[in-house]
Amino acid sequence: MKMIIGGRHVDSRDRATVEVYNPSTHELIDTVPSATAEDVQDMLRIAQKGKKIWSAKSIGERYDILMFAADLAWQERETIADMVCREQGKVRSAALEEAEKVSLLFRGYAEKARHAYGEMLPDNGADMIVVRRDPLGVIACVIPFNFPAELFAHKVAPALATGNAVVVKPASDTPLVDIYLVDLLHRAGVPGEVVQVVTGSGSRIGKLLSGSPLIDGISLTGSTEVGIDVMREAAGNLTHVFLELGGNDAMVVFDDADIEQAADEAVNARIYNAGQVCCSTKRCVVHNKVREAFTTLVARKMQALRVGNAADPDSDMGPLVNESAAEAAQQQVAEMMQQGATLVCGGHAFDKTYFEPTVLDGVTPDMDIAKDLEVFAPVVTVIGFDTEEEAVSIVNGSMYGLSGGVMTADIRRGMRVALAMDSGGVVVGGSGMYRTLDMPFGGHNKSGISHEGFLDTMNEMVKTKSIVLKGILS
C-alpha cells in the first residue's frame, strides 16, 4: 500500500519501502513507503490548508461526514478485522471486537461534538463572558502496533470531531489497516488535506513530527521511552502532548478471594493479544496463604491454551508481533530466572514469533519484573505478600501506574486498596484489563499524560478562549 498525502496515494520520494509481515505465517504481506523528510514536510504544509478547510465547516457538515465514516467502518468491519488479524497477529474474534470499536468511536465522538454546547459565565457587572473551545490546529496521531485500528479511532475521531486536521503515523509493524482507515475517511467525505498518513521508521519520522512547529498537538500511544523522547522534542515549540504509555499493572489477590475466579482473571488479562496490552495484568500480587493454589491453577489454565495462527478459530492465542518481540520475551524470562524467579511453565519462543504461555513464581519485590520491567508477552508473574500494607507497597513500587485490580471478598478492603493504588484506574473484583469507550483511560507517573475516552479527550484537543463583551449589558 502507499501513503496518502493530500489525498493522493504516493510512494516515498526515494522509493524506499518497509516490509510488512504476517506474524502468524511469517509471509510478506505487502510493503509501505519509508517516507523521506521532504515527504513529511509536504504533508505538514498540506495539513496547514487542511486545518483551515476543516475548521471552516459547520458542525453539521462535520457530523454528517463522521457519521458516514462510522457507517462505512461498521459495514467494513470484517475487512478491518481481517487486516488487524493478519498484520498484527491478534486472534480473529478479538480483531473483530477491535474493528467494531472503530465505528463506535467515530459515532460517539461525532455525537458528542454535535452536542458540545457552549459555556456562558455569570455576568461580570455589565460584561458578558463566553468561553469558546476551538480546534488546536494539526494533531499528529502516532499509533502503536498492538491496537492499530482501535487506537487510531481513539485519537483520530476526537481530533476530527473537534475540528482539527490530522496526520497519522502508524507503527511500522502494522501500517496497512491505518492506511485503509484513512482511505475510508476520504471515501466518507473527509477532504484529503484534512487527514493524511505517512509511513516509515518512528525514530526518524516521529522526531520530524514532534519537533515540527507545524504540529499543534501530538497524541502518541507507545512505550515510555518513546513518550519521553516525543515530549522532549515537542518542548521546543511548547506543542501539546497526549501520551498513553507503558504499564506494569498489578492485580492483588487476598486470601479471602475466589481463587478460581482470580486465576481466570489473571489468565484472560495476560493472554489477550498474547500479552501485548498496555493494561494487561503483568504482576499478580498474591497472599502467601493462597499463592501456591493460585499459581497451580494459573499454570494449569495457561498450559491448556491453544497457541497458533491468529486466523484459526481454534487458536486461543496468536503469535507476538515479530521475531524480535519473541526473542526479547525469552531473554527477559531468562533474566528473571537469573534474578531468582522460578519457572513454573513455558518460557520459550518457538516458530520464530510465538511464545509459550509462561508462569513465573517466587518473584520478589526487588526483581526488575516486580518494578519497572514491562514484559509484552503472555507471562504471568506471581509475587507473594503477607499484609495489606506490603501488597500496596509492592503495587506502588513501579514507575508505572496505568491500571490495576483487587480481588477480595471484603468490599471495604477492596475499596481501601483501590484508593491506595497509584494508577489511572483500578478494578475492584477483577483484573485491571478493563476499558470502556467512555472511561478516562490514562496513566499516572510514567504511564502517561492525559486521557482517552468520551469523557475527556475532546476537552484536551481544543484551545480554550474567553471572549468578554465589555459593557454590553449597560
Ligand code: NAP
Ligand atoms: P513504541 O515502540 O513506543 O512505538 C509506538 C509508536 O511510536 C510507533 O508508531 C513507532 O513507530 C513510533 N515511534 C518510535 N520511536 C519514535 C520516536 N522517537 N518519536 C516518535 N514516534 C516514535 O511502542 P509499541 O512497541 O508500538 O507499543 C507498545 C508500547 O505501547 C508498550 O509500552 C505499551 O504498554 C504501550 N501502550 C500503551 C497504551 C496506553 O493506552 N497507555 C496502549 C497501548 C500500548 P515505529 O513502529 O516505526 O517504531
Ligand code: MG
Ligand atoms: Mg516498537
